[in-house]
Amino acid sequence: MIEIALAGNPNTGKTSLFNILTNSYEYVGNWSGVTVEKKVGMLNNKKGHLIDLPGIYSLNPLSRDEGVATRFLIEENFSMVLNIVDASQLERNLYLTIQLLEYGKPVVIGLNMVDVAKGRGIMVNEKKLSEKLQSPVLPIVARTGSGCKELAGLLTNEEQKNKPLYISYGQPLEQAMETLAAKMHGVENLPPKRWLALQFFEGNEVVHGLLKTMIPEAELQRIFTETEALVQSKEGAKSLSYHIRAIRAQYIKGVLDVSLQKGEEVTYTLTDRIDNIVTNKFLGIPIFILFMYLIFKLTFDWLGSPISDMLDAFLTGPLTDGLTSMLQAAGASAFIKAVILDGIVAGVGGVLVFVPQIMILFFLISFIEDSGYMARIAMVMDKTLESIGLNGKAFIPMIIGFGCNVPGIMAARTIEQPKERLLTIILTPLMSCSARLSVYSLFVGAFFTQNQALVVLSLYLLGIVIALTLAKIFSSTILKEESSMFVIELPPYRIPQWRTLMRNTWEKGKGFIKKAGTFIFGGSVIIWFLSYAGPGGLGVDMNKSFLALIGGVLAPLFEPIGFGSWQAGAALITGFLAKEVVVSTMNIIYVAPDLHTLQGIMANHFTSLSAYSFMAFLLLYVPCLATVAVIKKETGSAKWTWFSIIYALLIAYIVSLIIYQGGKLLGF
Amino acid sequence: MVLTDIKAGGKAKITNTEHVNVLVRRRLLDLGIMEGTEVSIKRILPFGGPFAVEAGGQWVGIRRSEAKLIQVSHP
Numbered sequence A: 001m002i003e004i005a006l007a008g009n010p011n012t013g014k015t016s017l018f019n020i021l022t023n024s025y026e027y028v029g030n031w032s033g034v035t036v037e038k039k040v041g042m043l044n045n046k047k048g049h050l051i052d053l054p055g056i057y058s059l060n061p062l063s064r065d066e067g068v069a070t071r072f073l074i075e076e077n078f079s080m081v082l083n084i085v086d087a088s089q090l091e092r093n094l095y096l097t098i099q100l101l102e103y104g105k106p107v108v109i110g111l112n113m114v115d116v117a118k119g120r121g122i123m124v125n126e127k128k129l130s131e132k133l134q135s136p137v138l139p140i141v142a143r144t145g146s147g148c149k150e151l152a153g154l155l156t157n158e159e160q161k162n163k164p165l166y167i168s169y170g171q172p173l174e175q176a177m178e179t180l181a182a183k184m185h186g187v188e189n190l191p192p193k194r195w196l197a198l199q200f201f202e203g204n205e206v207v208h209g210l211l212k213t214m215i216p217e218a219e220l221q222r223i224f225t226e227t228e229a230l231v232q233s234k235e236g237a238k239s240l241s242y243h244i245r246a247i248r249a250q251y252i253k254g255v256l257d258v259s260l261q262k263g264e265e266v267t268y269t270l271t272d273r274i275d276n277i278v279t280n281k282f283l284g285i286p287i288f289i290l291f292m293y294l295i296f297k298l299t300f301d302w303l304g305s306p307i308s309d310m311l312d313a314f315l316t317g318p319l320t321d322g323l324t325s326m327l328q329a330a331g332a333s334a335f336i337k338a339v340i341l342d343g344i345v346a347g348v349g350g351v352l353v354f355v356p357q358i359m360i361l362f363f364l365i366s367f368i369e370d371s372g373y374m375a376r377i378a379m380v381m382d383k384t385l386e387s388i389g390l391n392g393k394a395f396i397p398m399i400i401g402f403g404c405n406v407p408g409i410m411a412a413r414t415i416e417q418p419k420e421r422l423l424t425i426i427l428t429p430l431m432s433c434s435a436r437l438s439v440y441s442l443f444v445g446a447f448f449t450q451n452q453a454l455v456v457l458s459l460y461l462l463g464i465v466i467a468l469t470l471a472k473i474f475s476s477t478i479l480k481e482e483s484s485m486f487v488i489e490l491p492p493y494r495i496p497q498w499r500t501l502m503r504n505t506w507e508k509g510k511g512f513i514k515k516a517g518t519f520i521f522g523g524s525v526i527i528w529f530l531s532y533a534g535p536g537g538l539g540v541d542m543n544k545s546f547l548a549l550i551g552g553v554l555a556p557l558f559e560p561i562g563f564g565s566w567q568a569g570a571a572l573i574t575g576f577l578a579k580e581v582v583v584s585t586m587n588i589i590y591v592a593p594d595l596h597t598l599q600g601i602m603a604n605h606f607t608s609l610s611a612y613s614f615m616a617f618l619l620l621y622v623p624c625l626a627t628v629a630v631i632k633k634e635t636g637s638a639k640w641t642w643f644s645i646i647y648a649l650l651i652a653y654i655v656s657l658i659i660y661q662g663g664k665l666l667g668f
Numbered sequence B: 001m002v003l004t005d006i007k008a009g010g011k012a013k014i015t016n017t018e019h020v021n022v023l024v025r026r027r028l029l030d031l032g033i034m035e036g037t038e039v040s041i042k043r044i045l046p047f048g049g050p051f052a053v054e055a056g057g058q059w060v061g062i063r064r065s066e067a068k069l070i071q072v073s074h075p
Ligand SMILES: Nc1nc2c(ncn2[C@@H]2O[C@H](COP(=O)(O)OP(=O)(O)OP(=O)(O)O)[C@@H](O)[C@H]2O)c(=O)[nH]1
Pocket: A009, A010, A011, A012, A013, A014, A015, A016, A017, A027, A028, A029, A030, A031, A032, A033, A034, A035, A036, A053, A054, A055, A056, A112, A113, A114, A115, A116, A140, A141, A142, A143, A144, A370, A494, A497, A500
């Protein structure tokens, strides 16, 4: 089976193409750094694997996601590179192409975004380009799929062989490359030696690491300094990397001279106009908050709640009735009936009711992601975030975290500064994810019917404010900064494609439904059983069940923050598995036939104030199991993983205490 | 003259980026912004916020503190 690496600059449409060629549903968005890990897919003709990689500008990585891509290209075995270049930014894109061609593996070039280029008056002559680069070039539009079939045909052509592209870098450097190449031995399957030497002189850290396994570090250092001095004196270059860049730029210029026609300069007028508003001096941040408010209005009042109500009516009405009569007919025992109706239907159904709201939220987040707004909001937030020891890019993981914290934490890979990245990872769990939304839905429906959207918005803002405050505290104590940096690409706005939106929404929402079918299903059975059994045997009064015992241990602790009942304690313990399990547990514990009855029963156990305190606690208290696992994976440190659990617990308690006791003082 | 002396909507040619933080310079280089590049200032965010500059059709956001270290001349 052949392996084809998909490489190119960030945000050039690699994943869009990958989805078409492998029939996948990977994550597409209009900013740089959407893909942060490699994804493998099977080509539609089943003849090979296509490997989607994070975007890179050169083979010398600066951030973690870039490291994933360069490591793959340097260390792994693959038979061909599919290089995607953005036709509207050809000069910059070819810089990577040159390095790939120098590598010597067969390269097929997908000239993407020809529609954008055309709109800006840029015409690329692909025949001339192909001649110049000695590789096939095919114009495509990955967004619509045009040209992609033809491109796929080229990929499994095993005839294609490329000779490494040869550009002369001048006598002194060529000499040094030869000397260095002669010293490389003892490691199998090396990339071409000249290429390695060139990359080393350019300052590539990954290659440097590889060479260290063959040549002593001191010698490498010596060769580097000597060569640099030589190139500086003989070629008058500022440094080796500048020299190499200048020669490549010259080469690219030669290529473009014959293959590129620039028409009249057309600037993005639409982008300009939208930017005038969303990054406006005074309106930038208020507009962001307004957007959030509209999102919650849509999810709760206007669209989400009515649909959820309909689903609830179906689940608790026809479905439950149907199941009951089926069980009756099958002669099921009372125990089985209770497991199914009071355990599974209550637990799983209780969560499924919120699927419409969650889907709407995911849809709106996908819209933001694919529009180009993401990079703008990062820029608008940069000044604020800089003052607390982060940079604007940290806001992107946080917004993604509103959908689900797990991909949010992964998205922190694009943050170049290691400390800023770590800080972002441990604070992203404070962003209120969609699973928590189901709990809020339950509570606001019971206690804040008038102001549902506003109350939920306040919780989201609470999460953000606490994250920012903690960022300030952590960055000025345990995570002191060396130097902060912020450079962000601002892509042109694009009207999101319906297909992309649906796919992205489905991909995200699917996880939620899957969890309901597996995790929450199993959890509900266990929770129900714990509420059914007790030291006194089976079918005990629920207040004497194991669940009540376990929850009761925590109850006194929660007394000062407003919800000292065993029910609340039990729900919060189970919420560590996944936050929406709290909803399942409450459905089981309060034995409610439907959402509205449950909300009615809850009114006996909570006041509005303690309900708000409960929601704040749930927002902050611990990252869920899946999030903890990804924190461990991304930080590679047990210490920081524990830290993110413990600080969250402490903060949650303090905040809820302030809300509850403060609220009581104020007379709520 | 430095980049921050240019008003929104104005153009300039970069003459020196040596004083800029190395990582930032690397990134700008990746994006094709270096000595000799002609840039235009697209937006300036308030309260000392970032600058959005455009070079060759590519828009990039950078911090004002960094923009202050980029020397430019009239195009
Ligand atoms: N107009 C136009 N837009 C495109 C084309 N191809 C992709 N896009 C859009 O460009 C954006 C980026 O697409 P992705 O496929 O996520 O790009 P990527 O190269 O995988 O990006 P990273 O993973 O961040 O490196 C999306 O908004 C796409 O809809 C195209 O040919 N024309």
